[in-house]
Amino acid sequence: MKYVDEFRDPEKARTLLAEIAVLVKSTSRVRNRPLQIMEVCGGHTHSIFRYGIQQMLPPEVEFVHGPGCPVCVLPMGRVDDCVALAERPEVIFTTFGDAMRVPGSKKSLLKAKADGADVHMVYSPLDALKLARENPDREVIFFGLGFETTMPSTAFTLLQAKAEGTKNFSLFCNHITIIPTIKAILDSPDLQIDGFLGPGHVSMVIGTRPYDFIAAHYGKPITVAGFEPLDVLHALWMVIKQIAEGRAEVENQYSRIVPRDGNAAALEAVQEVYEPREFFEWRGLGSIDHSGVKIREAYAAFDAERKFLVKTVSIADATSCQCGEVLKGVIKPQACKVFGTACTPETPLGALMVSSEGACAAYYNYGRIDISGLKRQTDAVVA
Amino acid sequence: MNPVRVLKPLRLLRDTQINMSHGSGGKAMRDLIQDVFVGAFDNPLLARLEDQAVIPLAELACYGDRLAFTTDTYVVDPLFFPGGDIGTLAVAGTVNDLAVSGARPLFLSCSMVIEEGLPVELLRRVVASMQATAAAAGVMIVTGDTKVVERGAADKLFINTAGIGVVRAGVNIAAANARIGDVIIVSGHLGDHGAAILVARNELALETSVESDCCPLNGLIDAILDVCPAVRSLRDATRGGAATVLNEFAQSSGLAMRIREAALPVREEVKGACEILGLDPLYLANEGKLVAIVPREAADSVLAAMRAHPVGGRAALIGEVCASPAGMVVMETSFGGSRIVDMLVGEQLPRIC
Numbered sequence: 259m260k261y262v263d264e265f266r267d268p269e270k271a272r273t274l275l276a277e278i279a280v281l282v283k284s285t286s287r288v289r290n291r292p293l294q295i296m297e298v299c300g301g302h303t304h305s306i307f308r309y310g311i312q313q314m315l316p317p318e319v320e321f322v323h324g325p326g327c328p329v330c331v332l333p334m335g336r337v338d339d340c341v342a343l344a345e346r347p348e349v350i351f352t353t354f355g356d357a358m359r360v361p362g363s364k365k366s367l368l369k370a371k372a373d374g375a376d377v378h379m380v381y382s383p384l385d386a387l388k389l390a391r392e393n394p395d396r397e398v399i400f401f402g403l404g405f406e407t408t409m410p411s412t413a414f415t416l417l418q419a420k421a422e423g424t425k426n427f428s429l430f431c432n433h434i435t436i437i438p439t440i441k442a443i444l445d446s447p448d449l450q451i452d453g454f455l456g457p458g459h460v461s462m463v464i465g466t467r468p469y470d471f472i473a474a475h476y477g478k479p480i481t482v483a484g485f486e487p488l489d490v491l492h493a494l495w496m497v498i499k500q501i502a503e504g505r506a507e508v509e510n511q512y513s514r515i516v517p518r519d520g521n522a523a524a525l526e527a528v529q530e531v532y533e534p535r536e537f538f539e540w541r542g543l544g545s546i547d548h549s550g551v552k553i554r555e556a557y558a559a560f561d562a563e564r565k566f567l568v569k570t571v572s573i574a575d576a577t578s579c580q581c582g583e584v585l586k587g588v589i590k591p592q593a594c595k596v597f598g599t600a601c602t603p604e605t606p607l608g609a610l611m612v613s614s615e616g617a618c619a620a621y622y623n624y625g626r627i628d629i630s631g632l633k634r635q636t637d638a639v640v641a
Numbered sequence: 642m643n644p645v646r647v648l649k650p651l652r653l654l655r656d657t658q659i660n661m662s663h664g665s666g667g668k669a670m671r672d673l674i675q676d677v678f679v680g681a682f683d684n685p686l687l688a689r690l691e692d693q694a695v696i697p698l699a700e701l702a703c704y705g706d707r708l709a710f711t712t713d714t715y716v717v718d719p720l721f722f723p724g725g726d727i728g729t730l731a732v733a734g735t736v737n738d739l740a741v742s743g744a745r746p747l748f749l750s751c752s753m754v755i756e757e758g759l760p761v762e763l764l765r766r767v768v769a770s771m772q773a774t775a776a777a778a779g780v781m782i783v784t785g786d787t788k789v790v791e792r793g794a795a796d797k798l799f800i801n802t803a804g805i806g807v808v809r810a811g812v813n814i815a816a817a818n819a820r821i822g823d824v825i826i827v828s829g830h831l832g833d834h835g836a837a838i839l840v841a842r843n844e845l846a847l848e849t850s851v852e853s854d855c856c857p858l859n860g861l862i863d864a865i866l867d868v869c870p871a872v873r874s875l876r877d878a879t880r881g882g883a884a885t886v887l888n889e890f891a892q893s894s895g896l897a898m899r900i901r902e903a904a905l906p907v908r909e910e911v912k913g914a915c916e917i918l919g920l921d922p923l924y925l926a927n928e929g930k931l932v933a934i935v936p937r938e939a940a941d942s943v944l945a946a947m948r949a950h951p952v953g954g955r956a957a958l959i960g961e962v963c964a965s966p967a968g969m970v971v972m973e974t975s976f977g978g979s980r981i982v983d984m985l986v987g988e989q990l991p992r993i994c
Binding site for chain 2: 266271304310311313314355356358359368379381487604623624
């Protein structure tokens with residue numbers, strides 16, 4: 259495909275892999291453990307598994323799959339709120355597809371739909387607004403979730419709803435922000451991460467400037483990366499190069515999309531509609547200060563939380579889950595006590611098994627057996 | 642069999658919409674059956690209007706030595722989509738389920754569940770598609786049933802078709818038959834039907850021209866069996882796509898299916914729609930594609946026979962059967978890595994970002 263195939267060229271991948279192998283060797287003298295690179299974003303996790311990138315890398319490089327799947331990190335209490343809203347008879351509840359299967363304490367939206375709730379899968383919040391126009395006697399709620407990537411589109415939709423004077427549309431806001439989350443991970447005492455791949459889509463909105471503290475205060479290198487497999491490999495090479503050269507900087511591999519200062523119009527809409535919450539609960543990570551946003555008072559008429567007096571009850575994750583330790587790179591998914599036994603994609607106990615982008619689900623689906631024997635091509639390159 | 646006078650289509654039915662009386666067992670139902678079904682399907686076995694079709698065993702026995710029998714129910718939204726409709730699906734699907742056993746499909750039943758209010762003209766169009774597809778596949782629709790349900794109790798129209806066919810003597814096709822060293826072949830572009838349905842539902846606002854691949858495969862399978870009666874495994878890749886079929890082969894045989902992403906035939910427009918939505922064409926439904934496992938020495942002749950057939954023009958060898966990892970499907974990605982291709986959990990849902 260035009261503009262896609264050039265980012266999937268195996269020849270270029272081999273060149274990068276060979277260079278990564280040389281760089282890794284040059285860093286190994288000062289370490290007695292593998293390099294741990296966290297990809298913050300679920301989109302990267304998906305790419306890494308879909309293209310089998312981990313198997314192509316030298317064993318001294320390990321990915322740590324970060325908290326960047328917004329579907330995975332949604333706390334159970336908030337899913338229960340979604341189900342309760344969806345089950346109100348006057349409500350048409352609209353959501354992105356992959357949120358349908360996330361388990362609440364009693365059921366998922368998919369189950370609520372089967373039980374009779376009017377749940378619609380949409381591809382954009384504007385489709386939900388359209389549904390509100392077409393159903394003036396129903397209340398249409400859009401389930402807003404995701405990081406800064408999806409925040410602008412729901413903000414623009416609210417702005418449009420307000421401009422149109424729509425009365426039967428509201429947003430159940432579960433948007434979260436990436437920076438406090440990365441900070442929480444960096445503050446963890448058992449942190450083992452050596453460098454970061456920064457999220458491409460989030461950075462398209464916020465730019466690269468907000469990551470300066472990662473390099474300046476924590477001394478960790480970060481490279482903002484695109485989502486094609488060559489993007490991921492190239493960004494990985496850039497991070498490892500920084501480590502090898504003893505640098506810690508913010509670099510931008512995805513400069514074709516990501517500007518240093520982000521997207522002014524998107525940021526303005528986000529600023530207009532949302533304000534930070536004092537704290538927001540994450541599955542697997544607990545409560546993180548200022549890691550979520552809520553709708554400002556001026557847009558209260560479009561806030562499902564106010565309209566329907568949603569009072570989220572905090573529901574603890576299963577104690578057997580070790581999602582938090584997986585997220586911080588302390589253990590690999592397979593090392594979790596319940597991985598692949600009590601916790602599977604069909605019956606997820608922990609956050610990371612929920613969506614296909616969650617680290618545990620990805621390990622389960624794509625990597626639960628050792629396929630190192632299949633590395634024949636790449637081994638030859640790396641050797 | 643006694644010759645029976647086939648009733649030609651008479652416009653007995655004056656209603657423009659189906660109502661509850663068309664399922665009541667009375668005159669209205671008789672008129673519907675006579676006019677819409679018997680007229681269109683046009684064969685002496687059905688025209689007898691008995692409660693069953695009676696088929697002489699000798700007629701079956703001349704095609705082979707085992708009977709194949711299958712049933713499937715078809716529900717699709719929308720009823721009409723680019724490249725086909727529920728009627729084409731209902732016949733092609735059952736024909737294909739028979740044909741992949743190496744059977745010659747011969748007779749079908751057709752059971753309709755119709756929602757009150759369905760336009761009669763729409764039903765006529767569906768039935769005409771069924772007949773056209775049956776004729777193309779060389780099968781007859783010889784018995785049936787009609788039920789009308791109240792508005793809201795069904796989504797417009799559900800069709801069940803059952804079919805019988807006869808398996809050629811000497812042919813032994815089963816998912817468990819794969820052997821190490823065999824090759825895996827698909828008959829053409831993957832994911833067309835699934836993508837066409839997504840586009841037809843108008844959920845994507847995508848300007849693409851992709852059409853469903855819905856068609857009978859028995860002719861193609863005949864062509865394969867003519868050059869390679871020793872075909873090991875054969876399955877049409879419907880819901881769950883080629884990935885699901887390959888997993889079924891792997892689990893039944895206890896062997897590994899290793900495929901190469903670069904060898905998978907997928908249309909550019911289907912790839913594009915999948916990229917946007919975060920879907921995988923390997924899991925998208927097909928209604929006119931099969932996956933075959935054949936002995937390596939027969940690979941060239943099978944590929945040539947398939948490519949010479951109108952519905953196998955883009956047949957491709959996509960991988961081979963190996964010993965390990967046992968019971969699993971592994972794909973060598975076009976990027977140079979490898980990954981497991983697992984069974985889907987639930988349906989494929991588009992990703993958020």
